[in-house]
Amino acid sequence: METLTKTIRMSGASDDTVIIDGAFEHQHSIRSECYPIRSMMDFIIGDETCGLRVRFEYAPAWLEDDVWIATVATVRENTKCPWPVRLFVNRYATSVEIDCPISTPIRRIG
Secondary structure, three states, X not given: OOOOXXXXXXXXXXXXXXXXXXXXXXXXXXXXXXXOOOXXXXXXXXXXXXXXXXXXXXXXXXXXXXXXXXXXXXXXXXXXXXXXXXXXXXXXXXXXXXXXXXXOOEEEEO
């Protein structure tokens, strides 16, 4: 069992970018193809046996303001995820931090 961990930090920025820090050797910005509004980006952290699905959505119709929201769920109904997850809310974006094993993959889906 792997004991070394890393912290993946994910946060919406501007109106078309999700910044991911800690998933790679350096910080990455991933732009949505749904620019400029109602942008949505989905990611899987881990895999089908142990992992999370993280969705970032910009300016959903049910909100009055143009802000980023984050939704965190298990990958599947019976998928376990023993990793600590933290959510932070600032002026216009929700950030997600996940402490996971160093070898944990992250990929964009959809």
